[in-house]
Amino acid sequence: MMTIPALSIRRGKAVQRSGDRYEPMDFPDPLYVLKRLAKEHETILVLDLDAIEGQEPQFKVMQKLSEGDSDLWFDVGIDGPNELYDPFMSGAVRLLACSKRLPDLDALAKIAEISPDVIISLEFHDGCLLWGGHECPKPEDVLAFAKEHGYAELIIAEFGQSGSDAAGSALKKALETGFKVYVAGSLQPCEGVAGQIVSASKLMGEKDGGA
16 A cells, blocks of 8 residues: 655645644755655655635646656645646646535546546545535545546544544445545545555654654
8 A cells, every 4th residue: 555645735834733733844945845855755745735715826837846767646726627728828738626616426427538647636624525515425425426437545533533424434435436546634444455655744754753
């Protein structure tokens, strides 16, 4: 099972969560952090917090990070097919489509028509699926729809206090359906899971702390 670092960037700097806020990492240059992480990890998730929060996406930073050989996934807060083009033009190859920003299942269908390589992220909080639209579908319906439209990879995350039954059930169903699945948050990996997403600051902190 692989470990995938999640590198958060804001206003051009690498940041880490501290309580309910983000602060710059000890070495805030995202390219420096990326190079360090790439020594041990083939795949790295980059979270553009500005774009996710509705601010101007950091396309220049994305382009700079994409110049290397790492397998980079980007979360830039997309909620539909029209938001795919600028990230792809900036060098992104793999993008996330997170459930908490999707207005409906039709958006997933339209995204799949443009790129088969988008990764769906089903995000739960204390057992409730986070969904961008007014009507939240059942997790099993999202999985069936995603499979029908050619999606192959999923992230399932629980951001509550502990791994929930709902997220665990979605994980089990996703594996049974044949998805390549990664877990994040408090959801623990099980047999068949392809990887676990862990914050870059935690990974680097653990390594520095042990040095």
